[in-house]
Amino acid sequence: MGRKNKSYSKDLHQQAYERLTGMQAFGESKKEAVANGTERDKIFSFNTYQTYWKHTKYFIQYIRENHPECTTLKSAKKYVNEWLNVRVEQGLSAWTIQTEAKALGKLYGIQPDDDNYFKPPKRNRADIKRSRGDRVRDRHFSKTNNDELIKFCKGTGLRRSELASLKGADLITKTEIEDKISKIESIPEDKRSPFEERQLEILKDTRLFDEEYFTHIRNGKGGRERISPIVGKNAEQIIERMKNTPKNEKVWQFVNKNADIHSYRADYATAIYKAHAREIKDIPYDRVNRGTGKRFQSEVYTCRKDEAGKKLDKIAMFVCSKALGHNRISVVADNYIRGL
Structure with missing residues (x-):
């Protein structure tokens, strides 16, 4: 049997x-x-x-x-x-x-x-081995030969997988975004599909940024979609490369495996944070602690662990997290924002 x-x-x-x-x-x-x-x-x-x-x-x-x-x-x-x-x-x-x-x-x-x-x-943040100092792989990566790739990464903040799948059609302007918003908003709320509501939320997130050009990441980490601004002094070069790429072709046919993508993404995050952050002293004391009766700044994030005591602007962190495709601002503080 x-x-x-x-x-x-x-x-x-x-x-x-x-x-x-x-x-x-x-x-x-x-x-x-x-x-x-x-x-x-x-x-x-x-x-x-x-x-x-x-x-x-x-x-x-x-x-x-x-x-x-x-x-x-x-x-x-x-x-x-x-x-x-x-x-x-x-x-x-x-x-x-x-x-x-x-x-x-x-x-x-x-x-x-x-x-x-x-x-x-x-x-602990101090235990992170990636993107800190010279690594063995750095010996096999020429910054000169990969200059355009590095500039592209620092201006877009894309993950390696997102960079590898980016196509010419994924360049989108603020005008195009606003047109899409208007089109969805013209549909009565009770007639909108869940997909349209989600699209509207993603499109409206771009109003956090002043930039004119964005990359449309259709399948980011966890399958999440987002639209991220193209920033920095090399933005024009990045935009030109995407414009010159046929809509159905990849912007980067090859991404060097030794490129320190996380480090470039951190540079992107730090630049966005700095562009939106207020001086901590200028953020109002707008809440009162029920236990002590002392006023505090609800929009100030206090770092912990090895960076205990460092204070960051929560609003700028939120903007930064939207550009990176994260849902928690603590991830931005722990893994991306540097040199502040």
Whole structure:
């Protein structure tokens, strides 16, 4: 007789693969899933899926080598924290370990607030290894030969994947944006589709900026769409390159893998922040602390951890986060704004 439960004939690799692929919900609304409580069993971004699958395979390999008696995901679950502790001992960064914890949490349905969820090391800004000082890859990257690419990145703030998929048709002017806004607003609110409402929100975000030209990022991190301003002294050169690119062709046919894209993106973020930031002393004390009775500046962000005490303008941070495609201003403070 054959097995009653065919799943046990599959190896760990196949079981994990089917578990994660079954969670794919690319293009679906994460916000709606959170509202109806189904987000725990879904992965909304292809890039997130790829990352989780990569780190899941590392775990499976560890189980095969150290606990070969485990032939099912269920039996291997008790070794999740053991594996993550091994990764800590191997000296992996806190960022990587947190990613692996999230990957296995998704695989097994373990939530961060569960007692059994692995508590990884805290992540500190000072521990970031990327984009700080000279790296080995810098020896294989000519700033002279890639001058136009560097200027383009610093003026647009695009991620590597966004840069690689950018096309000539993705250049958009403020006039075109306002025309699109008017067209949607001409539709009665009760007749607008959810897509049109979302488009209107994205288009109106551009009113935060004074620039005349923008890049339309159609599929950013997490599948999010945004329209970001082209800024800086090299804006004209960037715009010209996009204008000279046929609408259906990529602006960059090749993006050097050694280019420090995150560093250029940080330069872009810092420039936008500086352009919109007020002097901290000029921001009004507009709230009163209920406990102490002291007035405070609700629009001032106070940094923590290794940059504790540094103060930033929340409004400028918000503008910066919109340009970068992030939803939390704390991400801007922790990862992008530099040299202030």
